[in-house]
Each structure stands twice: as C-alpha cells, then as structure tokens.
Amino acid sequence: MHSREEKRPFDIRLVMERIRQAVQPFPKAALTQLADEGHASAFEQLMACIISVRTFDETTLVCARRLFALGRTPGQVAGLDPALIEEAINRSSFHEVKALRIHAAARRVVDEYRGVLPCEREVLLSLPGVGPKCANLVLTIACGENRISVDTHVHRIANRWGYIQTTRPGQSLHALEEKLPVEYWSEINRVLVPFGKNICTSRLPRCGTCPVLDMCRQVKVTGHR
Ligand code: SF4
Structure with a gap:
C-alpha cells in the first residue's frame, strides 16, 4: 500500500497505458x-x-x-x-x-x-x-474528431488523481483541454467510463487493487476497498 507521502510523480502516459489495460475485461461505454x-x-x-x-x-x-x-x-x-x-x-x-x-x-x-x-x-x-x-x-x-467528453466519471477520477482541481464537469473540460496531451482527448472518456464503473467507483473506490495507486493522490477519498 502506498501512503500519500510515498507517491511517485504523476505520469499521464503511464496512467493511461495501465488503465487501458485494466479496463479490457469490462463492458465498453x-x-x-x-x-x-x-x-x-x-x-x-x-x-x-x-x-x-x-x-x-x-x-x-x-x-x-x-x-x-x-x-x-x-x-x-x-x-x-x-x-x-x-x-x-x-x-x-x-x-x-x-x-x-x-x-x-x-x-x-x-x-x-x-x-x-x-x-x-x-x-x-x-x-x-x-x-x-x-x-x-x-x-x-461519429465524426472522427479529437474532443474531450467530460462525464461524471472523467470529472471525478481526474480530480481524485490530483491531475485537475475543479468542482464542476464544465470546469473539468477546460482544465483538461489545457493539460491533457491531445493524443488522449478522444480516448479519456472511453477508458475512464469503464474504469469509473468498475475500479474507481463513486463510493468506496477499489484503491487496494488499482493499477495507478502509486501515482494517484486519492484526493478526497476517505474510504476505499
Ligand atoms: S487509487 Fe483509488 S482514487 Fe486513485 S484512481 Fe485508483 S481507485 Fe481511483
């Protein structure tokens, strides 16, 4: 288990790579x-x-x-x-x-x-x-454009990581557009929806078996599995 003090620097490339792997068994959005x-x-x-x-x-x-x-x-x-x-x-x-x-x-x-x-x-x-x-x-x-879609999962998880600090999904869209590498814009919703439904759940996220626990700051996570 990683305490908040032992975390390694947050690396979005590594995070996306691990989460992409982790959600493969789960139903798609x-x-x-x-x-x-x-x-x-x-x-x-x-x-x-x-x-x-x-x-x-x-x-x-x-x-x-x-x-x-x-x-x-x-x-x-x-x-x-x-x-x-x-x-x-x-x-x-x-x-x-x-x-x-x-x-x-x-x-x-x-x-x-x-x-x-x-x-x-x-x-x-x-x-x-x-x-x-x-x-x-x-x-x-449908149109093949590269856009970020922020739903409740994307908003919650990016904030828990400590990657952005926002209170509403609308703010998260702007914060992510400034920070997230463009190559992940269209992918982030696709991977974070199954990740949010199965691992980083709204209530009691499964931090104990989460593939990005060593980098996630677990912001406002007060209880987990
Ligand atoms: S460590 Fe916990 S809060 Fe962070 S992404 Fe994983 S499940 Fe979510």
Missing part, C-alpha cells in the same frame, strides 16, 4: 458499444446520448437498440409518433421529455439540414437536450 454494433452515425450517436442522460449504460443500450429498430435516420425518426419513441425508450429516466427531444431533433435535421445531421458543434449544441458532453461524444465517435 454504451455509445462506443453501439458504434461497434454499426450504430455509428452522428444521428444515432446523438439519440443514444440523449437517452443516456441519468440512465445506466445497460438500460441505455436496451432503449437505443429498441429505438433503432424503429428508425435510425432523421427522416425515419421524424416520421414516428413521439409516443412510439417513448415506448421504445421507456426504461430510461425522463423518457417522456427525451422522446419529445429526439423527435424534435429529427424534425429539425430534416427541415434544416436535408435529413443529415452535420458534424458541427454549434449545430449539435443547438438541438434540444444536447450539452457539451453529448456534442463532444458525437463529434469524437
């Missing part, structure tokens, strides 16, 4: 999993991200697959009755408002962008229910 299943278009990723808000990945996967069975393109989804969309995603939280947002987004893409969601951050952010996290995930996974 929901949007990455869906992309691997062929749902890699910007609009499919956007719909999945809207569904994923305050919803477990396992539930997001079920809901997204059910919705994609009804429609995968903006044209197809705009043609659906919002009640059908809601029924498909009814296991996710706030499914009523999410169904209306998905339908409204599809409608706008059909009306304003000829049925194809553009890979443009401003356009994504202007759609209902889409914040910086979802916009950046879509741009990274």
